[in-house]
Amino acid sequence: MSVRIQEADFDLGKELAEFHGDPRIGAVVAFVGLVRDSNDAARILEMTLEHYPGMTEKALAAIVSEAGQRWSIIDALVIHRVGRLRPTDRIVAVAVAAEHRGAAFDAGEFIIDQLKTRAPFWKRELTTAGARWVEARETDEQASERWQMG
Amino acid sequence: MLKILYFAHLREALGQGDENLPLPSGVGDVAALRRYLADRGGPWHHLLTARNLRCAINQEMARSDSAIADGDEVAFFPPVTGG
Numbered sequence: 001m002s003v004r005i006q007e008a009d010f011d012l013g014k015e016l017a018e019f020h021g022d023p024r025i026g027a028v029v030a031f032v033g034l035v036r037d038s039n040d041a042a043r044i045l046e047m048t049l050e051h052y053p054g055m056t057e058k059a060l061a062a063i064v065s066e067a068g069q070r071w072s073i074i075d076a077l078v079i080h081r082v083g084r085l086r087p088t089d090r091i092v093a094v095a096v097a098a099e100h101r102g103a104a105f106d107a108g109e110f111i112i113d114q115l116k117t118r119a120p121f122w123k124r125e126l127t128t129a130g131a132r133w134v135e136a137r138e139t140d141e142q143a144s145e146r147w148q149m150g
Numbered sequence: 151m152l153k154i155l156y157f158a159h160l161r162e163a164l165g166q167g168d169e170n171l172p173l174p175s176g177v178g179d180v181a182a183l184r185r186y187l188a189d190r191g192g193p194w195h196h197l198l199t200a201r202n203l204r205c206a207i208n209q210e211m212a213r214s215d216s217a218i219a220d221g222d223e224v225a226f227f228p229p230v231t232g233g
Contacts, residue, residue, distance in 0.1 A: 033233055049232070050158055052225060055209035080232060092233050112233060120206070120225075121232025122158035133159040136202070136229030 001068070001076050003060040005051060007083040012093055015077060019097040025074050027101040029108045031094045037087035039134070042127035049082040049091070052120035056080075063114045067096070070110065071103040078111060080121065110147055117144035151220065152183075157227035160200060163193045173220045180205045181214040183224065202229050 002018075012032060019028050037044050064076050075097040085091055094111045098104040123134040152171045161167045177183050184205075188198040197203070205212045206225040218224060 051232070052155070052157055052206075052209075052227070055206055055225070058209050116233040117230065118211075119232050120157065120227060120230050122228065123231045124158070133228070134231040136231055140233075 001061075001064050003057055003064060003078045005053075005056055005080050005082055007081060009081070009090060010079050010093060012090075012095070015079065015093065016095060018077070019075055019095070022074060022097070024099060025097045026099050027104040028095060028097045029101065029104040030096075031092075031108055031112055032090055033092040033112070035085050035087050035089045035091055039125060039127075042125070042129055042132075044087055044125050044127055046126040047085045047091075048124045048126075049080075049085060050122045050124065051080075051082050056120050059119045060115065063111055063118060066114070067107040067110050071098065071107040072100075073098045073103055073107045076107065076111065078115070080115070080119070082121070113140075113143045113147060116140045152218070153223045154183075154187075155223065155225040157225065159228060160196055160203070160226055163196050165193070173218070177218060179214070179218055180207070180212055180216050180224070183218055184214075184226075197226065200228065203227070204229060 016028055019025055035047055060078050073096050077095045079093045081091050094108050096104045096108040117140055125132055125134055152173055154171055155168045156164050174186050177186050184197045188194050204227050207216055208223050
């Protein structure tokens with residue numbers, strides 16, 4: 001299990017290669033989030049990611065640990081970038097390795113849904129109309145909460 | 151002494167990201183600390199008026215009635231928007 005916060009870009013192929021070599025693993029599911037060029041009808045020129053050093057790592061480790069309790073997974077990786085990012089840049093990666101695909105898909109979706117509402121990151125967008133802090137989305141809250149019923 | 155951290159638009163509005171504050175007498179929980187800070191006036195009203203302001207104590211999410219003790223690290227921030 002690995003959690004990393006970094007300014008640098010990442011190479012998902014290299015990261016996933018870390019999962020190889022464990023003959024128990026039959027499925028690897030990976031999600032990559034990218035910076036879009038529009039949000040709420042505004043054109044995004046650039047984005048700055050702020051985080052709470054220390055708490056962010058703890059929150060992500062707790063989420064991954066919960067995923068490990070709920071599903072039979074063998075390994076998991078979360079990488080989240082901070083600092084200045086531009087449209088098309090990679091921003092986040094979640095990858096889960098398991099014996100079977102079901103657990104890998106479910107645990108991966110759980111981790112990204114929980115990350116969006118529990119990990120202390122904040123996005124500040126620079127748009128053609130000026131800079132603004134991104135507002136939390138109700139749909140993200142709902143996506144996170146649905147796991148409580150499962 | 152408390153270590154207090156502010157993030158995102160709150161940090162910008164206050165013009166500072168952190169401060170050390172001797173634990174004020176009569177401040178025993180998050181709600182009381184918010185009132186104490188808001189009483190500074192000016193931009194500090196954000197501590198009471200910011201929508202859905204979140205608080206963490208020692209890097210764990212806290213509630214309005216969560217207890218605060220000398221030596222704690224307390225953070226205030228808006229709802230998170232990562233991912």
